[in-house]
Amino acid sequence: MNRILTLMAVLAVVFGICSGRIEQVSTALLQKCGDAVPLVISLTGALCLWSGLMEIAEESGLTKKIATLFRPVTGRLLPAFRKDAKVLGLVSMNITANLLGLGxxxxxxxxxxxQEMTAKTGKTATREVITLVVLNTCSVQLIPATAAAMRLAAGSSAPMEILPAVLASSTLSLVVSLGLVAVCARLFPDREGGR
Amino acid sequence: MKLFAALAAPLAVVGILVYGLYQKTDILSCFARGAKKGLHTAASMLAPLVLFFAVLGMFEASGGLDVLCHFLAPAAELFGVPREVIPLALLRPLSGSGAMTIFQQILSEYGPDSLAGRTASVIQSASETTFYTLAVYFGAVGISRQRYAAFCSLAGDLTVILSAGWLVRKLF
Known part of the structure; x- marks a missing residue:
């Protein structure tokens, strides 16, 4: 991500100079950096709500129950945390929320x-950390509700007809990504102590 | 199905509260403690996102996306991905709102039931704002060595683009 961001900035300047749009690039830089603030503020309510509810679930023992329920899946995905009910519970609910499209x-x-995971693994992304990130960058959504609504508004005769293709495509991408994580984990194993 | 999706969040809230009460948990003080953590998360999300949006804004304004589209379009058509959806495919991992705008444009320009419209619908629904997610996740918890995370995530996005082109041609 560090390299990608730097590359994008360099490309922006080079393209900007070549296309004579460097002035717009400069204005955009000053305008857009502020965009992060209203976005985060608009997310803060949801962040607090769900974090608060999770604390209740944790305290009441609900997280542990859910973790046990999903252990066959999550335990296999995150072998290093197989015995960590809190991490498994949170990951289970994270996956469920993604499936339901509750971003x-x-x-x-x-x-x-x-946060729970890195408290134990430190500043280097381990295989488990990368797996969790991939589960969120390639998440499968069961019902493409937003796209279907936009298709309907644009006059589609069958807005939901894309459903099978969406499911197949997103499942395939998740399988490919998780497969690559497994391959990379073999090629570049997590180092004990070298974190 | 739609009802089920709409029920999920309210049911989760009710379920957690009822179970908490049943287990005699101190709901309010627990919630306050957790929500405070959420506030902390929001604050730690903000910093990396400021840089992300600044660079993204620069990149969009520079016209870099158009240049990339121009060069990538022939390659994409080779794999059966219609040229019209390339801007969406490139913007989707970067910006959720930007992708939404382009998706809307494709729908109204080519029609939702055209090849381009359907392929765009699949790309829009099956992939995520990958770069944004990476910035939020790694930025918020301060992970300095990200190793193969970006590579694996982007491979997923590429899979969506290529399979969307192929699936839409096969299924419709």
């Missing part, structure tokens, strides 16, 4: 799980 709920759950 606002999925992000705080995923971040909470990530």
């Amino acid at each position: 606002n709920a999925a992000t705080p759950l995923g971040l909470a799980a990530l």
Whole structure:
């Protein structure tokens, strides 16, 4: 991500000079950096709500129950945390929220799980950390509700007809990504102590 | 199905509260403690996103996306991905709102039931704002060595683009 951001900035300047749009690039830089603030503020409510509810679920023992329920899946995905009910519970709920298309709920759950994980693994992304990130960048959504609504508004005769293709495509991408994580984990194993 | 999706969040809230009460958990003080953590998460999300949006804004304004589209379009058509959806495919991992705008444009310009419209619908629904997600996740918890995370995530996006082109041609 560090390299990608730097590359994008360099490309922006080079393209900007070549296309004579460097002035717009300069204005955009000053305008757009502020965009992050209203976005985060608009997410803060959801972040607090779900983090608060998760604390209740944790305290009441609900997280542990859910973790046990999903252990066959999550335990296999995150072998290093197989015995960690809190991480498994949060990841289970993160996956569920993604499946249901509840992005606002999925992000705080995923971040909470990530915080739990990195408290033990440190500043280097381990295989488990990368797996969690991939589960969120390539998540499968069961019902493409937003796209279907936009298709309907644009006059589609069958807005939901894309469903099978969407499911096949997103499942395939998740399988490919998780497969690559497994391959990379073999090629570049996590180093004990070298974190 | 639609009802099920709409029920999920309210049911989760009710379920957590009822179970908490049943287990005699101190709901309000627990919630306050957790929500405070959420506030902290929001604050730690903001910093990396400022840089992300600044660079993204620069890149969009520079016209870099158009240049990339121009060069990538022939390659994409080779794999059966219609040229019209390339801007969406490139913008989707970067910006959720930007992708939404382009998706809307494709729908109204080519029609939702055209090859381009359907392929765009699949790309829009099956992939995520990958770069944004990476910036939020790694930025918020301060992970300095990200290793193969970006590579694996982007391979997923590429899979969506290529399979969308192929699936839409096969299924419709």
